[in-house]
Amino acid sequence: MSAGLALGALGMAQPASAADAAPDGGGHANAGVKPGARTTSASTSAAIPAGYTIRGIDVSSHDHNLGPIDWPAVAAGGAKFAYVKATEGHTYRNPYFAEDYAAAKAAGLLVGAYHFARPDGRDPVTEANFFIDNAQFAKDSQTLVPMVDIEWPYWSGAPTCYGLTTTEMSAWIKSFTDQVKARIGRPVMIYTNTNYWNPCTGNNASFGANPLDIAGYTATRPPLPAGWTTETIWQYAAGDPSTPGSYSQNVFNGDYPALTRLTGAPAVAAPIALRARINSRYVVAESAGAKPLIANRTSVGLWEQFDMVDAGDGFVALRARANGRYVVAESGGAQPLIANRTSVGAWEKFTVIDNADGSISLRANANGRYVVAENAGTQPLIANRTSIGPWEKFDRIATS
Structure with a gap:
């Protein structure tokens, strides 16, 4: 999830070209960097945060720059779950999604789909439907709940918060998340960073019932956005698509049985x-x-x-x-x-x-x-x- 952007003022008019900024789907999960920056440090060098034992990765088409992903090697390296980018905006489909989704499951990982949100499209319901229509969500024990990536725009000249006011942004997110839940019966996971969420939503604290994937490339877990008291996933290191096998690194806040409860058919917990x-x-x-x-x-x-x-x-x-x-x-x-x-x-x-x-x-x-x-x-x-x-x-x- 890519966070590179040029800063603009809240409510600034969106450039006419913004909707076509990246017809190849330029966004990927990279919200842990500051606005205007792109991280290139290799995730494989980052230490696993203390207190976490369940690891995972997330990938997009960017991770195919050097060829196919070796999913058996990912599993052998200790990953237990993965999120794969499926869509962006209203029209982009990751051409590697189906391949990665199936291969990651075949390697034994729990796997979910994610969507790079484009609030500048101003049509959250259509965008949510486009995502779910392509996310291959299944009510089984290996498919994780879908995730929506809400972060800074990545194209040059983009306005802060996609040109939406805090009220408009909050309304967009609510309509999107409500539509996903209506379609699959489960709350969608929200991936974001506090430095984006709080200023762009006006510290909206009403989304705490959605599981949170917090991005922050720091030694300790970053502060959480308004409305959340704990994280479900922490993306603690960003991948480097120019380095073989360097994918964005995540940890799950809990044990493996708890992770299975994020699937479409949660394992029955012990009484x-x-x-x-x-x-x-x-x-x-x-x-x-x-x-x-x-x-x-x-x-x-x-x-x-x-x-x-x-x-x-x-x-x-x-x-x-x-x-x-x-x-x-x-x-x-x-x-x-x-x-x-x-x-x-x-x-x-x-x-x-x-x-x-x-x-x-x-x-x-x-x-x-x-x-x-x-x-x-x-x-x-x-x-x-x-x-x-x-x-x-x-x-x-x-x-x-």
Whole structure:
């Protein structure tokens, strides 16, 4: 993703030639450099950031300057995933996309498609449809959610932020991301850099539910854009298309099972148990889910196991292993929690709050209140607290 541009003023009129700036698709994921610069340093010399173990690469047609990509060698070198440029704007298709997409999957990598956004086209819905029509997204266990590359224009004389105001840019991104989600049922990943996002969107903080690929070629992870508290992927080094095997380098923020949850058919995560901090006892779907949840068990069996299911838009649902039914904040949170629902609606959605001491709290979407182990765990759980104290804290315990 290429970031080279000449700076202009916000809202500056777009040159007439901008739409035809690079008919061969000049953009590629390179947002980690400053506006007006192009990086040529070899990514293979960059050290893998401390604390990350899952590596990947991203490529575009630029990476075919020296011939085909050796995908088995990429996999043998330790990469677990790859993003391949599919499209740019309304008309450009990467001629190497299908070849790379198939070969990377054949080498065993998890693979996703990315689109270089051209907001100067002023038609985000058409652009999103063009991307998805060519992205080969599949609801399988090897295809990663698509990604949109939103960064500085790359052609000489381009206006800052493509000539859009912050309001126009935010609206463009929302329309694009909404259309992708409508087409595939999953939030699109956003690739960007804080130095672009904050000034060009006016510090828009409303996209935090989309996974983030942050670009920054620094020893430590760069500051995140407005709206995000963590990154999903960090592109920590840019590739050098003039050097064999030098591709943009990425790390995933999590383990491999977590990476698989970004695919079209996420692997089923191991069930969890919830242990109340107030009494160190486990929450149980009493009588196989026929009675309200209560934190009174000293060990974990089938009735104490729950699947934490992604319910979209940053929410989770808890599904009891005992009966396969979802936990509900009954009567809008006025009654104790019980695992008796067959589908997820507003009352079955919760937000997971990560507390500073390593515990979690659950906030019910039904009423915006926190789940409490009432009377130190001697009474059923209920979502009726307005703040987090000892009784509202739980440990999330992996059961396998």
